[in-house]
Each structure stands twice: as structure tokens, then as C-alpha cells.
Amino acid sequence: MKNMWQAEAGSIEKGDVLVRITRNDVETIDVCIEAKPVILKQYGDQMHEAVLKTVKKARVTGIRVVVQDNQALDYVIIARIKAALHKYIEQEGQL
């Protein structure tokens, strides 16, 4: 089966986050956070904002970002987003 994700970074280990990025059909940034309901309720907006801010700073659009959180701190989320974006941009450049 072909891997539909064009770039991913991180892991599902505790304290980490798995970030997967794929191209979107429209020129927007689609963010999806997957976490325990209690975490989503308390930190969902904050995580969404951190992801969006990091992606916008990299000036990348037309992507879907899926973040699978396992109780990661903010700096881990930001680092994994940056790494996944770097991989995504590199791959897009090769197309």
C-alpha cells in the first residue's frame, strides 16, 4: 500500500508527537489534532494555534497537517512540525 503521507516526523512515544503532512487540494492549511478528549478540551486550541503559527512562519500553504499527540510539550510539537515541514519542502522540490 502506498504511503499517502508525504512527510512525517516524531513518534507516538509518551511525551512525543507524530506529525504527518500531505498536500491539500486547496491553498489552505488544514490542521487536525488527535489527542485524548481531556487534553483536546484543555489544550486543543493552544496546540492548534501553535501548529498554525509554525506552518505560517514557514510560508507553506496547501497542506493538511495531522498531529497525533501523546502528551508532548509545546517545544516538541513545534520541533516536530518544523522537521516535517522541512522534509515536505524537500520532497516537493524533488517533484
Add this chain to the structure above:
Amino acid sequence: MRKQLILNPNIPKDLMNADLMGAERVIFDLKTSVLSAQKEEARYLLKEAFSFLPYSGVELWIRLNEGTQGLADLEVLNEVRADGFILAATEVSEFITMYRQLPEESKVYIEMTNDTSVDIVKNLLTMADISIVGFYVEEADGL
């Protein structure tokens, strides 16, 4: 005897607890502890950890990769204020290129990698703008 710890900088839990493990020195090892496919992730995680985590009471060193991977390390980590950087003595021109991309006033330790390392170090020590603090030698059974 000083206690030092070598950690994989791609593990968030280890980064968070680096100054709580009782070591006087922690070496974040990008060279041999991190799988090739994960080096990019490790660089970004290390960079963010240095700016986010309030490390205290421990010396923090970074062991860089050789060659193009080493240059890629410094593209991401060129503003990280580590207490020391370990650079391999593989080739004079490569060493100088990496040295000049380090953050200003960084303490540099040379890793002796093979028989030619001594000659490379002798050559480097004749250069006025190269300042080396010490040497790093990895043995088969540890440091």
C-alpha cells in the same frame, strides 16, 4: 571522577530530564545515537529544547556529525548556546568550514577518529583563528 552521560537528542523525555540524571556533563550525540533517517528531526528537537528548557547545573555538549550531515547540523543549530561542540578531525578543510559556522565563542573539542587525526590536529593548531579546548576519544567500551 566526572560523571557524563551520552543521550540521543531525538527522545523528548531524555531531553527534558537531561539535567536531572545526576551527570556533570551531558553529551547530545547527533552522530552515532541517532538513526540517519531521524537526524533532521533530532536537530530541530535539540534546537527547540535549548530555547525552551531551563537547563541548569550541568554542562551541555553537542556531538556533531561529519561531512554534509555535520553541515546540516550547523544550519539548524548555529545559534544554540551549548557549553561545548565536538567536531571530528576527519579533514582540515571540512573541520574549518564547520568551525566557522559554530556560534561565536563556542568551546570546541576535537574528536580523534583515526590515525590521521593527529596530523590534522597539528595542522589546525598552527592556525591563529582556530581555538581548541580539548579532545574527545570514543573507545569501544565507552569513553
